[in-house]
Amino acid sequence: MAAGCDTAFTVDASRVTFGRGALAEAGDRARGLGMQRVALVTDARVRTLPWFDEVARSLAAAGLEIAVFDAVAIEPTDVSFEEAARFARDAGVDGYVSLGGGSVIDTAKAANLFATYPAPLRTYVNAPAGDAQPIPGPLAPHIACPTTSGTGSEVTGITIFDWLAMHAKTGIASPRLRPTEAIVDPRTTATLPGPVVAASGMDVLCHALESYTARSFTQRAAPASPTGRPLSQGANPWSDLGCREAIRLAAAYLARAVTDAGDIEAREQMMWAATLAGIAFGNAGVHAPHAMAYAVAGRVRDFAATGYPGGPLVPHGMAVAVNAPAVFRAFGQFASARHLEAAALLGADTRGATVGDAGELLARQVIEVSRAIGLPNGLAAIGYTEHDVDDLVAGTLPQQRLLANAPCEVDADGLRDLFSRALTYWAD
Numbered sequence: 001m002a003a004g005c006d007t008a009f010t011v012d013a014s015r016v017t018f019g020r021g022a023l024a025e026a027g028d029r030a031r032g033l034g035m036q037r038v039a040l041v042t043d044a045r046v047r048t049l050p051w052f053d054e055v056a057r058s059l060a061a062a063g064l065e066i067a068v069f070d071a072v073a074i075e076p077t078d079v080s081f082e083e084a085a086r087f088a089r090d091a092g093v094d095g096y097v098s099l100g101g102g103s104v105i106d107t108a109k110a111a112n113l114f115a116t117y118p119a120p121l122r123t124y125v126n127a128p129a130g131d132a133q134p135i136p137g138p139l140a141p142h143i144a145c146p147t148t149s150g151t152g153s154e155v156t157g158i159t160i161f162d163w164l165a166m167h168a169k170t171g172i173a174s175p176r177l178r179p180t181e182a183i184v185d186p187r188t189t190a191t192l193p194g195p196v197v198a199a200s201g202m203d204v205l206c207h208a209l210e211s212y213t214a215r216s217f218t219q220r221a222a223p224a225s226p227t228g229r230p231l232s233q234g235a236n237p238w239s240d241l242g243c244r245e246a247i248r249l250a251a252a253y254l255a256r257a258v259t260d261a262g263d264i265e266a267r268e269q270m271m272w273a274a275t276l277a278g279i280a281f282g283n284a285g286v287h288a289p290h291a292m293a294y295a296v297a298g299r300v301r302d303f304a305a306t307g308y309p310g311g312p313l314v315p316h317g318m319a320v321a322v323n324a325p326a327v328f329r330a331f332g333q334f335a336s337a338r339h340l341e342a343a344a345l346l347g348a349d350t351r352g353a354t355v356g357d358a359g360e361l362l363a364r365q366v367i368e369v370s371r372a373i374g375l376p377n378g379l380a381a382i383g384y385t386e387h388d389v390d391d392l393v394a395g396t397l398p399q400q401r402l403l404a405n406a407p408c409e410v411d412a413d414g415l416r417d418l419f420s421r422a423l424t425y426w427a428d
């Protein structure tokens with residue numbers, strides 16, 4: 001154990017209700033949390049799905065008033081966050097129910113924060129972009145109901161957005177942002193297009209793999225105050241539990257869930273994997289593949305992803321997945337036992353493998369999964385060339401909160417190498 005490093009970890013668990021039909025509990029649970037007038041936050045697409053009516057009916061049946069906000073942007077921005085907070089203030093709500101993907105849940109978190117503690121946006125935003133001030137007190141209750149099997153936002157204290165004036169994707173991280181409860185109803189994934197399940201499923205797998213290979217909590221500085229331990233406290237025995245099971249489930253079910261929309265078992269198991277991986281990374285923290293993904297998604301030129309709304313867009317899970325093999329290849333030597341164990345959970349034969357094989361074995365398994373579910377063959381397949389590498393590095397360096405979670409130091413030269421090696425993975 002290194003001098004000055006932490007010796008304890010905190011289990012910050014959410015209350016999770018998981019299972020088919022669980023959405024019908026939304027009303028009783030909201031009333032149980034003391035809500036009387038609820039902001040029901042969703043987006044225009046989810047509003048047309050049966051799940052929306054089901055939740056709205058459940059809230060009404062519990063005697064709650066509802067104010068619907070369905071103007072969530074696909075990629076939230078500071079402007080859309082402020083719009084949602086203004087809505088919540090004007091509507092005089094005392095609680096939030098969010099129904100949708102990560103963007104919807106993140107918008108509800110931000111609306112809750114800025115409606116409860118009005119302040120300039122930068123006040124709570126992660127450093128170095130923002131001032132990273134602590135949130136002064138508890139927020140209004142929030143029940144998050146995910147309709148995609150990916151982000152895990154329903155169980156994390158993180159909200160991500162595009163800061164338009166800064167041309168940067170950044171976020172706010174605090175245990176106070178964590179939804180009070182999550183209701184995870186796997187029926188919602190039945191309507192997702194295969195390519196969406198593929199991208200969000202790789203996000204799940206990368207949450208688990210990155211949290212599992214992150215710097216250990218015993219290698220991080222001890223918190224300055226007893227309650228000052230960061231949300232991303234490094235790999236720890238609690239996050240390890242969720243990571244291992246999420247990796248195992250992704251190996252067993254991800255390809256099935258993508259290729260056969262009728263495979264209910266596979267889709268439901270991926271929803272559970274997403275929940276577990278969300279709990280894990282919400283406690284441990286992800287590292288380089290996610291840090292690099294901000295630049296990959298943010299600098300998109302004309303790539304359009306099948307299954308997603310038109311316009312240039314690299315879905316979050318895809319932006320993460322294209323970096324992952326290069327990162328594991330390079331970092332395997334720094335946490336070799338964990339890379340080997342993860343590779344084995346993904347189906348690699350690790351008998352006789354040495355420390356030097358660890359990164360390569362895990363990278364190969366991730367590439368195999370990516371190919372099986374139709375993800376792009378590296379950064380080149382989404383429109384980047386070696387001429388973009390310096391720009392991608394510049395876009396990644398501000399993500400110090402994530403880079404600090406990596407099992408080794410990551411500087412500009414290291415990132416340049418990672419992006420160069422992430423251009424192409426296999427011969428088409």
Ligand SMILES: [Zn+2]
Binds near residue numbers: 203207290316320
């Ligand atoms: Zn992610």
